[in-house]
Amino acid sequence: MGSDSEAEAIKRAKVLMVGAGGIGCELLKTLALSGFQDIHIIDMDTIEVSNLNRQFLFRQKHVGQSKAKVARDAVLKFVPHINITPYHANVKDPDFNVDFFKQFNVVLNGLDNLDARRHVNRLCLAAEVPLVESGTTGFLGQVTVHIKGRTECYECQQKPTPKTYPVCTITSTPSKFIHCVVWAKDLLFAKLFGDKSQENDLFVRSSDASDLEKPMEDIFERGPDEDPDQYGKKIYDHVFGYNIEAALANEETWKSRRRPRPTFLRDVLPEKLILQNGNLEKSCLTDDLSLSVMPSLGLNNPQEVWNLAENSRVFLEALQLFIEKREKDIGSLTFDKDDQMAVEFVTAAANIRASSFGIPLHSLFDTKGIAGNIVHAVATTNAIIAGLIVIETIKVLQADFENYRMTYCLEHPSSKMLLMPVEPFEPNKSCYVCSETPLLLEVNTRNTTLRDIVEKIIKVKLGMNQPMVMQGTTLIYEDGDDLEEDVAANYALNLDKNLADLPAPVTGGTMLTIEDFRQELKCHINIKHRDDFDEEKEPDRMVLSGWTAPEKVDTAKSNGASTSADRPIITEVTESKVVDVAAAMPGTKRKLSATLERKGNQEVHEVLSVPGNDDDDDDLVLLDDCPEPNKKLRLQHL
């Protein structure tokens, strides 16, 4: 470091930063101090209080303002006279197209979600601009370098997409606290306070249950004269009591499972305590999001785990408070982790349900973290990662490719190392993003619709936002805002057709070509017809294959880690994964630096395993008797 040619390269460089948050603040500071003079920075977020423990360019007075703009202003104070161009915008906006990306020498990501990372990866490949990726969670972090044609792209190693849970686990057979949280947040909260027109699986039951009650929908409608207090008690008894009783009626479900215990208010809160409740006036604040029932119930510590009675009181009080103080919001609310009452309600509901099912209860603090997908973060890791990013950036600017490195910041040293460098891997020849290898989709073409393919495969698995789908040379679907009415109508019709019934039939042996213009990504999918699918292992009734690295048969004797991610890639909150080192696998042409002292795979194997979240030791577990195996609730999580 430090040569004149290096200083020149830095001075002339035009750099794009994506993200002005935890990593972004540290990175912008270090880039500016290092002599960079032309930096562009994109971030769609505004500043929140919880950012201030690490995003040090921001102050309390900046809460609510654009991160990109405030970061810029702050840095110019100590490195004036350089160009920092902020964009308060979403990097996925069409304005940030390939031509936009082409103007930069290098792109530096400081993002916190997989979707945006994939999008930027594709644009960098299309623009042929080097990408330095990074991520941090708590004390862990990593920096990786991606050069088209020379190294892996960001997607060469399949990254885990957000975890989803089968409907029946959430509605009928929860076994972990997180299942209860999903139920409380995505079902109960949504049913009570959210958009009524939305489909809600709250009372899905197995087909064997006797439907003696009148439709459940009536219960949730509060009559104009219905006392809020009475309403709350009615809801409580139904969702925690009667509903569980009804589920118990189905013997099959509980043959090998712990039977839940119906919870009725009369058993939890004797009549006199209920009468003593109230005193809501105590917690009156002007700001809806700060309204809280905890103080009036004497519960002041968010770290404390409430007992069943306390949770029940919170449930009732919060429900009542919503009706009395926030009636206008009811019918349009979505869960917001910064909405105190919503968090209290969801905590209480999740805990009462957990109690029924014999699952350990959790504090509000912990529940908020789960429900809000909160990433735990500290300043030091971000500072270290930012330093490492700048080091790699300088190498990239000088095309010093022999020295490019991926660096891992570990919590526990491995072979005495807290910072572990690894040589980048060669591109994965079967990566559908950076190479042209087609994928294979096994599907029943006679009873699967185009919509299923577009929604579940193209948008979720392949991460394309505005795809165009062709069978051979026939355009069968296009996604876009500027389509003519009749054209759009035609596509809408196609969506509901089964594959084999499309104008250009998609049957076994045909090939779909999918393109996303903005990402400049084109991908081919060969279709293979299959009649039957395993309802448990293949609930989507579709199997997409061909884009992971060749045969990793005996990887990860793990806790069921289903991904082929090799290293502790931190994209979103990670779960426990025992990872493996690809280079040791026979038949792969990957390099692994000799800097890693190879005391066999085992040590690196252990070292790279990401400390898990206690709650979540298993991956997706599909259960028996799932009444609607096709549907999956999505929890944008882990």
Place this chain on the structure above:
Amino acid sequence: MDREELTAQETALYDRQIRVWGVDAQKRLSKASILVSGLNGTSIEFCKNIVLAGVGDLTVMDDRLVTEDTLQANFLIPRDSDAYGGRSLSEVCCESLRDFNPMVRVSAEKGDLSQSEMEFFDKFDAIVVSCCSLNAKVAINEKCRKRAKRIAFYAIECRDACGEIFVDLQNYTYAQKRSDGTVERHLSYPSLEEAISTPWRNLPRKMSKLYFALRVIERFELSEGRTPGKLSSSDFPSILKLRKELCDAQSLNESHVPEKLFERILHAGSKLHPPICAILGGILGQEVIKAISGKGDPLKNFFYFDTADGKGVIEDIS
């Protein structure tokens, strides 16, 4: 004001880090008192980190006046000579640091720590020194070890694109969480003097070469009465001479400490590299947080980072 629970304000601000190390650790941090002597690009990174972490108070000591030279790698000093002219580094940096977290008391102390009264040391739970001669470092370390209450001692040094952190926690006991339960661990750290007196022949072959190079440079600066960090390429021949002397005295082949390493370091002179400052300041930040909170395995007892190989390595020299 002594309160048991964190305030609502603290809970909101520290939410994301409480999720990393827990409420108890955060409470301990909020009661801690830290001293940093010697302000440069690396130690101010540490200062930023420790203030954001929410310690009780931070005291900074550096009487040197702010000049063009001291501005390098420093994000705490607004580039306005009207604002910083004629003022000391500690005064100006102190002001900026306060901004990062209004809940931390940041103050500037005048004077030279190696000359300070013993009682002054008692105020602190941890002391970090930078831009310091070997003698000063040793003297300060000794004072830390003589006090009744244990004072954690850290020395941080950055040269060219590499750096060193030294840690002395004296006798340190903590609860280590393992998969099979919690275990009480007891670590015994040598003093700085003891550590660097370890005969070179007894050190592992594969040890970080930086250790040796920095020991040579330290000695050189001391014997020539040079300001730490202000060497240059013209010192190269004299440095090599000293290298030979020291290696002979230690019965070690001088090729064990590569010439290239000295070349790099001397050529860089007093130049600091912001990315390296950030990395070392970050590692140091983590270490001090661990020691104060009593949570996490502290490193023992040297840490090295070198851009040349990209490794961040712990060496145990005792």
